[in-house]
Amino acid sequence: MRRQRPKPISGRRSRMGTAQAGRALTPSETAATFQAQNRRALGMFVVILVGLVAAVFAYRLGEDAQTSRIQASFERIAGERIAAVEAGLLTTIGSLRPLASFLNAAREPGPEEFQRFVAPLLASSPGIQAFEWVPVVENAERARFEAEAAREFPGFRIRDQNGQGMAVAAERARYYPVTTVEPLRGNEKIVGFDVASDPVRRAAIEAAVATRAPQASGRITLIQHAGDHNGFFVAYPVFDGSDRLRGLVLGVFCVEEAVNRLGSGADLSLSISDLAADPREAQMYPATPRGVSRPPAAVASSRVLSIGGRPWLVEAVATPDFLARETGRLPEVLLVAWLFLAGNIAWLVDRRYAVKAEVIARTADMRQARDEARRANRAKSDFLAAMSHEIRTPLIGVVALADHLLDQNLSPEHRQSLAIIARSGEHLHRMINDILDFSKLEAKQLTLEIRPFNPSTAARNVAALMERQAADKGLSLDVRIADDLPERVAGDPARLRQILLNLISNALKFTDSGGVHIEVSAESPQADGRRPLVFTVRDSGPGMSEATRAKLFTEFWQADSSIARRFGGTGLGLAISRRLAKRMDGDIFVVSAPGEGSAFTLRAPFAEIPAENAAQELGEERSAAPPILSNDLPAPIRLVIPPPAPDADQHDFSGRSILLAEDNPTNRAIAQTILARTGARVVEASDGAEALAKASCERFDLILMDVHMPNMTGLEAARAIRALPAPFGDTPIVALTASAFQEDRNLCAAAGMDDFLAKPYRGGPLRDVAARAMAAEPASASARGSTPVCGEPAAQVGAPAFAYDSFALLGAEVGPEDARDLLRDFMTDASARLEIIEAELRKGELGVSGREAHALKSSAATMGLARLAAIARELEAAARREDGASAETLGQAARAAFDEARPHVDEILSAA
Structure with a gap:
């Protein structure tokens, strides 16, 4: 029988189908889906609208950018052309000065001399029509002047120009006739013309004579040209040695020829206006005004020139050829690019809403999975706390009773056996602490308690705890503190002690001769103001190879299999220490070589604080008994017989009444035995409800409250006792618990408890915490007064x-x-x-x-x-x-x- 292949199902449909097949959407989820669809439609509309507006804006922006580029390019070209026109005209005008000097020196030059002199000037002067010599002729000398000129030009007469052409000049006081012109060919009609007979020309002559400088005329019609050709001349006066005006040198220009030679080109068209002339006569070039004015948005450039003392406005307008050549596709490119970008944005927005719709469909399943994960995590935490309590509770009977019996007068054999029991219990407790600490670190639930402490004192105290272990092996143990070490820093002293105890304990265990040196120093402050402290533990042990160092901080790993047989341990101490160091923003480094010992360095930053702000808190921190801390490898059990205990206890609680709330009979018996030697009256309660009932009827000096008890927990009982009226609600309460995490301490403090003692405990720490809570007197002091009961007034503290x-x-x-x-x-x-x-x-x-x-x-x-x-x-x-x-x-x-x-x-x- 032929098998049918299943059809593939896409990822999205599979996920959506799973969510929808699991259960129907709730009304709130249906409403959320509907709202999401509306937002999707509105969002797409907004994106498309904004995209179109932005596309138009991008196109206009591209046009503006392109116009600016074309304008800049045209400004450069037009500037070069206008500058060429200006330079050519000024060069020609400048040539009038040497011609005037020549005529002044030659006095009466003949046509041949004049021709030879101006020939080079004509060749190098673009736009020039002719160079002319115009003498000054008084009316009295007119006849003689005309007779002499007739020798060169037969029939010569001084003439004027009227509407019908050239005619003999009318009689007037002074004449300015053209007598010499070069080139003569083409300019014959100008010979004998009285230049001053034309108002425009006369104004230029008078201005030149008055300023003794070259002076340009306004727009004139050139006589020597047939048709309508605009031109102008520049007059330069010539004076003799007696400062008498002899005449003028004229340079005659045809504007059209000058512009065509100097500023012509296919990229632009020029127009020139004389700003000093009447507006009707201002147009210099072209000869006739254009029929269509320049469009306002045309690409153009203008410049004002000074030509012979007259201001000329030269305007350049880009030609269609130039615009066609310079115009690119930038606006269209920007338009297409932005439309493409807007399309992608619209697609992304649509995808966002599509994903959001899918998220809504799967939210319920995710919530369910999250709740299950939380319940599982809570169950794990509860299991961890329960195991901590259940495992530590039997240790109380082992360690505390062994410690109590060691205070008795025993035979050496019995004392040796009890020492083995006590050390075995401590070894088991350290392994439990390692496993619990590692579990907390793995779950990222371990928090640091930041408070002021003295790093020097912390290091010395840890060394003092390890002095006996060093002395038993015949090793030296010293601490070297740098002079610049801060007196007060803020950090977690308990975790710092835990790390140092691990490092020092390991150094002592693996060192057979020599000693262990502890060095404490400080580095310069970091950028965040904290100051790194460096704790180095050096030993003279066998050292380690590079392969061993590479795995040194690995969980559940030991250097060789014989270590576990010689010392025991879990292989977690150094791993936990390094993780704690990293939680402090620091790290642990090791330097070692076979036969050269090892050096473990803890480097971590701490905030330096003034001593006066931390004195009180530091006192509390120092007075508290340090918790039992985990070590990398527990100390070997050696048959060391401790000395007999002193006959008298240092605490005397005679006349004091203590309520012991403990559900475990063994623990009650241990505490009763420890406290019995102090002279205190101990009243027992098997759970929190019984403790509350007895605390309501009798004012005790102290309540020792186990935290985990049936019927009513120690936390609930403490809160209920604090709610009692005075004096019953004021009784000091000390928590006794095997859950020794910082979170448990915080819960006890929040419930109103005054102090905290971790199980298993020894007799000394229990008596110390009781004395501290009651502000107890030493054995030599007088006992307190009687303890009040229900209905009696509170006793005065003595x-x-x-x-x-x-x-x-x-x-x-x-x-x-x-x-x-x-x-x-x-x-x-x-x-x-x-x-x-x-x-x-x-x-x-x-x-x-x-x-x-x-x-x-x-x-x-x-x-x-x-x-x-x-x-x-x-x-x-x-x-x-x-x-x-x-x-x-x-x-x-x-x-x-x-x-x-x-x-x-x-x-x-x-x-x-």
């Missing part, structure tokens, strides 16, 4: 003005010198904040006072000003419940507590 042990803890963490610097900065900052609080309370503004008290409470507790911290906490609560009277009283108490602590602070600062 904290000391200055807790030396709390300040000592800070000194042990950051160093005595840095601790004193922080205390000095804090006193300045706290004094300013108290002034703000007092000023705002006087105005009745509780919001600002509450925020300032919130910023003051934790930093005051860290610095040892326990009473000020407790009062600030109460002041914040009073501002939150808008209790103005209590807030004003607490504001005065805060100033008194600050003043009472000042002598103790001065004592510490003066002892430096």
Whole structure:
């Protein structure tokens, strides 16, 4: 049986068919489709209309451009022709001067001498008709003059020109007869003609005599020409030695011949007008005016010349031959090009609307796919959080109980076994952190927390954490800080510590002898104002080959298979560190060679900030316990037996009541065991609802709240407790959770929690965070008063003005010198904040006072000003419940507590 081949389906029809076959369009989508079609028709109409208008405009633009080009070309040609006419006429006029000098010197030259002299001038003077000598003849000398002239020209008489031709001149005082003319042939009729008998000629003669310079006449009719020929002459006066006028030298021109010889051409036609003459007599060339005037839009050029003292307007008009030769196809080309462009634009617009119509048809399917992707991403995030909680929760029992048992008096064998358990738990925790951090980075959900910190202190603190590991291997570990390193920068100190811990831990693991050196320096500021900091970790280990360095930052990769067997690990530490560095706009570089050790360099830019703006925030950041950070390869488990714990704990919570909200019985038992040694009374709650009920009936000194609990989560319980009336709603709340991401910290803070402790935790960090939250006293201080219950008034806080042990803890963490610097900065900052609080309370503004008290409470507790911290906490609560009277009283108490602590602070600062 013959199989029939299926018909191909175009991409668009296939997609549209899928969208339409899946479901029918909703009313809103149908309306959107209809609107899109209307917009499509309107858009096409607008595009076509605009295209036609633009095409006409383009055509006109091309015409204007072409006309400008033709005009410029014609201006050049016409300028050359007019300049040639001017140069030729001026050259001929200039030849009258030497002829006048000759006649003045020769006195009475004969025809032969005159002919020999002017022959070269005639040959080199274009447009000239004749050179003439015109003597001045007084009336008394007329008879003698005519008799002498008759010898040369028989029958010579001085004549005038009248309507019937030439006639004997009438009697007058003075005559200007032509006696010598060259060439004579063709000019015989001019001999004896009294030039001054014609008004036009007489005006030119009088002007020449008056100015003693060449003077052109107006338009005259040449006598020696038959027909209507326009001409003009230029008169040059000749004076004898006694300054008496002897006569004039005339140069007679035929305008038509001069123009034809000097300015003729097929590209243009010339016309010449005498601007000094009467308009009716101004036309010099052509001899008769044209029948049709020049069109206004004709291509033309004009110029005013000075010829023999008279202004001539010379106009040149392009001929049809010139226009035909110069005219191109630019307008038509622009028109066609723009129509082509408009057609393409119309096609693109049509395609845009067509695509938009297709998008509308597929929007529903895309929305559905997007919602499914969001649900899948949410499920992944929820799974990640659940796995973080479920995996970390058993570690609390392993690590915390092992740490607690190590504080007991144990036999060496038992202590050695517990050390192995503790190290194994830490190793597992680091691998979990690596995997979770890598998942966050892959999903681009890891965010940086920007806050002020001291880069020098951060580097020293990381080195201090690794000192024991270096000492166990007999390695040196030192930190070198450049002198120009900024004291305060803005960045994420926790992520910086994570990177440095990875680099230093790797260097110590792979180095068997020598040591590790940490160098911290700063480069010049970048264009954006940030200053790059450079952290270099050098070791004296075995080094690496080029092939190893090329794969060093690859996920789940280790230099050789023996590394995993010797040290374990996931192979993610360096990959995570480099990704974190890139999130900081930086990078990590490595320089190494076999047998020469390795140098890992972190370079990242940070914003440099003034120290006074960051003192308070820096104190909070330093006082917080650093999170357990991931390393590239976890440290090997060595059978190192830690020394026995001291007999007494440094925290005494005697008389304090703590509510522990934890759904896991093992975790409750661990926390109960850790806190039991402090003397505190611990009340347990198995979920958030039970914690809320107990917090509503008893005012606890502290609530330790697990975040993930059944019935009511820790976040919901914290928000409900904060909504309780005072004093129950003011109880400090510390979050306990295995979800240690920054987003989880932000959620806890938004719910009203005061601090955060990541699981699994040790006894020391748990007791420290409890002391910090309660502004606890050291063991030597007196215990607090009784804890109130439902219906009883709140007890007054009895904290000391200055807790030396709390300040000592800070000194042990950051160093005595840095601790004193922080205390000095804090006193300045706290004094300013108290002034703000007092000023705002006087105005009745509780919001600002509450925020300032919130910023003051934790930093005051860290610095040892326990009473000020407790009062600030109460002041914040009073501002939150808008209790103005209590807030004003607490504001005065805060100033008194600050003043009472000042002598103790001065004592510490003066002892430096």
